[in-house]
Amino acid sequence: MRLTLPLIVILFLSGCVTANVDEMTFDAPIAGIGDGSIVILGRRHAPDYDTEPDFIDCIGDHISGRDSSITVIPERAFVDSLYPWFEPRTAPLSVEGLDRLMAIEPVADKIVELNLNYMVWVDGRTQDTNSTGSMTCGISPAGGGCFGFGTWGTESDYEATIWNFTNNSEVGRMSASTSGQSYMPAVVVPIPIIAPVQDTACQSLGQQLLQYLSAGS
């Protein structure tokens, strides 16, 4: 009973989210990736958006949190350790670009040192769409408060492309599209009911990647 009320409150405070996941993979590692490592990188070359670094961290945490045998190299550490070859200007856009990169001796040495098996590129973003409603807030010597109602939609659309580093080939694509509606009623105090759209996309994409990379998948 003590737990029921907070649970109901949490459920009530989360908006609804719908998710679509799609996957096309082949050459999955049958025995898992062993003692190798993977890196998850966000695409940053579009003029009007960047794939969010915290979304990339979220997928990495999802994978390493559920399979401790998989080493996920943090994105920033990887990009710094191979500067300037993964900057927006220089990052390979297709798997063919890897051959050119591996021809640079110090880069090839670094990749071997990192024991990198897979590179996952994630492209996409989360953005707010329609928003309606109005809210008025006031403050007086007696106190303050808000009254009104607001609602807005949020959409996430991400695609992950997996490159196998041992034979420089693309081995799969996965996507996750999620959307949800958030609400904010206010009677004196505004109560945000936020739809966990980006978080759902992270869990969906993270789970697909985990299934692909984990042993016995």
Add this chain to the structure above:
Amino acid sequence: MVERLLDSMTIVRKHKSLLLGFVVLILSGCSSREVVVDGSFPEPVIPKLPLTIGVLYTDTFKNHELVDDGSARGEASWRVSTGVAQVEFWSTLLPAAFNDVIYINSIEDLSNYQVDAVFVPTIVDVQYAIPLYTNVKVYELWMRYRLQLVEPEVLIEQASLDVTADNLQAFADWTLSAYGKTPTAFMQSDIDAVNLAAVMALRDAGANFITSFGQAPSVNAWLATALESE
């Protein structure tokens, strides 16, 4: 003065600190913003050229800052100091690109050390854009450099390190552009975002320098000769 005005109002006396906070908040919207660009720059993973290069940072380069007076437009003024970060960045990049790097601080350095050429970077232009101006949710910063290679003898003959890009008799002279952007983020101030965009622009300058060095015909010709004699 603001305090006296507030004191004259009865209601305000009770909530003076709160209202003073609001006044400060409103006034700060029109005030100037200062960014001293600060970031860490990784060492590039590239093969070194077997050459010894001198590097001359002019005072203008070392103290470079972008000043944009927005008061006439009713907007905040900006002062973005990139000089310190420029020196830190290029001093990380160049030692990774060349076997030996000599920082030229006096004309005697040119006689004391044997260098294949002296590299002189100049910042020609820096521009920035914030979401307030563009309605796009990214902070952007562009930089344009004029990079020059000069023979040490030319500087010795000049007997002065007080040079500008226009009065330098360089044997190689080329431009380099760089761009950095950072998206808006929750709880991130304009200052932090512009700093991050500047750091990204510097990193991009390095990426552009490394991938394009040697493509300018004059640099290419110098490299061919210098590497042959090594």
